[in-house]
Amino acid sequence: MEFFNNHTKLFTAAALLFIGLTIFVCIVPALKNQSENAPLPNAIALSDEAILGKAVYISNGCVACHTQQVRNVDMDKVWGSRPSIAADYAANYRTDFWRNTATVMGTERTGPDLTAIGQRQPSAEWHLPHLFNPRIVVKESVMPAYPWLFEITNKVKKGDVVVNVPVEFLHGQKGKVIATADALHLLAYLQSLKQTKLPEGIPEPNFLYKKSGDIGEKTAGGPKELDGKVLYITHCQTCHQSNGEGLKGAFPSLKGSKIVLDENAELFVNVIMNGYSGRVAEGYGVMPAVGTNSNLKPEEVAAIMNHEKTNWGNSAKKVTTEQVKKWMDAVKK
Structure with missing residues (x-):
């Protein structure tokens, strides 16, 4: 009972137990995974602009509605050419010492998966209006608009990126819509999201639970x-x-x-x-x-x-x- 009445011994033991568990349950497995799962040989690292765009992506809460993980189920075929593997995330590193946010795999898919959005939709002419107001390009979209990533001005300077926004989405405001640095960084990040092709000789994992039959109707005798x-x-x-x-x-x-x-x-x-x-x-x-x-x-x-x-x-x-x-x-x- 003396041990439990001595707060110094009690809290020291608890701290050592916590530190020991952290090392063996969290740190050692993480280091092992890091050593075993290297990035794919032809993976392209994020550019400086894309890294800044990733921070914009996180700060605006995009990860709450968009995943970046193609599951190995047939319904995910539309999001990538193959299911995601551990090596797809091996090149992600901590934002800094205090912040992790290395991967933004997400847990909820309210919006479409973005694993390969840079291949599926690389066009700046699509992304920028979509960020200004998603209803411009997808009428039924429930995604919120991000107008604070843009400026409306009558003076277009050299180097400004003018966004094509229909007048009905300006709500009476006049001028040209200009993408801010944050919008362009976010664009660079979205365009960088491409599913890396596996090296020759490595079989691609299969999509499971395939649907039986195709969407359509039978033609007479065909x-x-x-x-x-x-x-x-x-x-x-x-x-x-x-x-x-x-x-x-x-x-x-x-x-x-x-x-x-x-x-x-x-x-x-x-x-x-x-x-x-x-x-x-x-x-x-x-x-x-x-x-x-x-x-x-x-x-x-x-x-x-x-x-x-x-x-x-x-x-x-x-x-x-x-x-x-x-x-x-x-x-x-």
């Missing part, structure tokens, strides 16, 4: 026809919008598009699979390689193309899966 509208919403709508008219000054309209309506659809397939930068001089953003990034199959590409060819007043001839497969082989890089 296989299921995929729902092009659902695929369009998943892969294309955030830029080209539900009405196919895009966003003025940022993303071109698919309504009446020569590429969409052309019967020789090889260029159309090339745009979907490899992206497109042919209209940058007109102010439009660079389109990412949606088909390649999302591992779209020929039947999925055909369904998207046929949806675009037959909607919003378009009335072009549909393509077949066999035609698309041939064109995909022709434009493969």
Whole structure:
């Protein structure tokens, strides 16, 4: 009983026990993990701008709604080409001595996962309006707006990045919307989020719990026809919008598009699979390689193309899966 009545011995023992448990339960396993899980050989470190952007990402609470972890379940295929592995996070280090925030994997996915957003959506012309007010590019979005990351001014200085914001989202304010340094740092961080390809010879982990069948309806005497509208919403709508008219000054309209309506659809397939930068001089953003990034199959590409060819007043001839497969082989890089 003398031990329990002696507060010096009691608190010393408790402190030593706590320190010992911390070393063996936390520090030793962490050091072991750090030594065993090195970054992938072709992983690219964050730039100075992206590191500052990560701090903006954390300070604005983005981690509360967005994850950065592609789980090994089939429903996560849309967020990355493979499930995440430990090596994907091995290059993350503490912010400083007092703050950890090394990984921002998140625990809740109210918004889409951002593991590969830099591949899925690299366009500054999309991200900056989306940060100013998400409803500009995604009408149904529940994401809050971040107008404090921008300034509205009548004087545009050399080097200012002007953001294309429709007048109805300015709520009576007049002037040009300029991205602040914080907005550009956050943009650099989002653009840096790319899933690193595994080295040759290392098999990619599988997505589990695969869905049976495909989304679509059976045609008479034939296989299921995929729902092009659902695929369009998943892969294309955030830029080209539900009405196919895009966003003025940022993303071109698919309504009446020569590429969409052309019967020789090889260029159309090339745009979907490899992206497109042919209209940058007109102010439009660079389109990412949606088909390649999302591992779209020929039947999925055909369904998207046929949806675009037959909607919003378009009335072009549909393509077949066999035609698309041939064109995909022709434009493969």
